[in-house]
Amino acid sequence: MSVLTAINVFRRRVMHSLTKNVGKSKRDLDIVLVDKTEIKRILICRPNARLGNLLLITPLVQEVSEMFPNCKIDLFVKGPLAPIIFKNYDTVHKTIHLPKKPFKSLLKYCKVWISIRRQPYDMAINVDQNSSSGRLAIIFSRAKYKFYGDLSDQQQHQHVKSDYEHIAKYPVYNFRNYLTKLGLAKSNSIILPLDLKLTQPELKKGKKTLKKIVDGSSKKTICLFTYATGTKCLSQDWWMDFYQTLKQQYADYTIIEILPIENVSQIGFEAPSFYSKDIRKIGAVIANAMVFIGADSGVMHLASSVQTPTVGLFSVSDLKKYEPYDNSSIGVDVTTCSLKDYFKILNGILNNGKLKAYSKAV
Incomplete structure (x- = not known):
């Protein structure tokens, strides 16, 4: 393992330790979503550059689009692939790109966080509960409704679907559970497949x-x-x-x-x-x-x-x-x-x- 790789591994461990409890004290606030039409701008966070990981969030993006058909979605990602993958997603408004190497692009790195803070998001959704950058983006946003990606301790002990472990599916199941806390009916529909939406x-x-x-x-x-x-x-x-x-x-x-x-x-x-x-x-x-x-x-x-x-x-x-x-x-x-x-x-x-x-x- 190279020195830079070792430093990066250490950095990730430290960041995960610091952010794993981010948002937990606020998750159970009694907030009710009375009117779905008030959700007009949504931030979805998956700060990852890999092709597979970005394709694997397409079921969640489809789920959010169906739940809030009049909303615009911004994606917080890494790398150049997201605009290509989500090219034909009408609800995806723009992609916000976190630099792969923040220490070499410090100014750009800071601008990304400032842009998230400035945008008037109604809802912010973190895909991966273990993503430090994703959790920080949620708390950094000014969204009224914030979902950090994980289940409450009580929900974790309840029966889950047999396919819950799948990386494309558990974010959808978790998001559906979050919506029930806002007062919305829980969806039991089959989770949609990955979709590149080729023309x-x-x-x-x-x-x-x-x-x-x-x-x-x-x-x-x-x-x-x-x-x-x-x-x-x-x-x-x-x-x-x-x-x-x-x-x-x-x-x-x-x-x-x-x-x-x-x-x-x-x-x-x-x-x-x-x-x-x-x-x-x-x-x-x-x-x-x-x-x-x-x-x-x-x-x-x-x-x-x-x-x-x-x-x-x-x-x-x-x-x-x-x-x-x-x-x-x-x-x-x-x-x-x-x-x-x-x-x-x-x-x-x-x-x-x-x-x-x-x-x-x-």
Whole structure:
């Protein structure tokens, strides 16, 4: 671990320790929201720059938009991706960007906090209860209704949904509980999937791009993403074995590989491939495939967000927390699955019978 990394880890621990109780003394104030139309400006805080983490807040943004359809939403984030991801979200008014390296951009860092303080927000919502910057942004705002992202001690001991652990879902469940404290009826609707909100022109361009990748083949497409960061990345031997067997089992399909920004391939570039730094173009190509297979990564969540059935391969990550869901998607543990199991799962997905196939396979 480098000195800078060690300092950053220490800084995060200190900040978390200092902010973990921020807002707890005010959470249980008896404030009632009489008229939902008074909520016109909302701040949602997720100061993170990763593709996957930003895509994973799309269900919450959709939830807030449905609950307060006349509101404008500002997103407090990091990095350049949020404006691209939320490009077609009509309720998202603007994105506020916290510098990745605040000590190198101190003036910009201060301006961000000043802008949050100046905006007349009616409600402020923190997505991740463990985010120090998110909690501070909530208390720093002048919003009347402030949600810090966590449940009360009493609610934590109550029965929660079986899928509560999922990182895209528990912020929605927590927010719904918060709204009941304001006097609103609790929603029991199914939580919406991740959604990049691709347009029809984008999807058509993606289809044309896919045709070029497969040289005009009329075969249906299986899409692979063989890369992931750190220990999440499966070995070249694992991928080559999987790819060769996949080609044999699905000879009637064309297999393509989406390449990461690092432009590397765990199958030695043996399959037709697509490389782009534009996440909407990547998403549009994946949207035209029959199924996506890849390890836990931002691109896995991207595939899920364009409603392509997604098979997430998990080796070290918490499957319940990060697995793709909806649209016949599923996460599998590679440490317990055999190749035979994978193909039972894939057959089930391609035949719109995912749940039956999976229950038989593992």
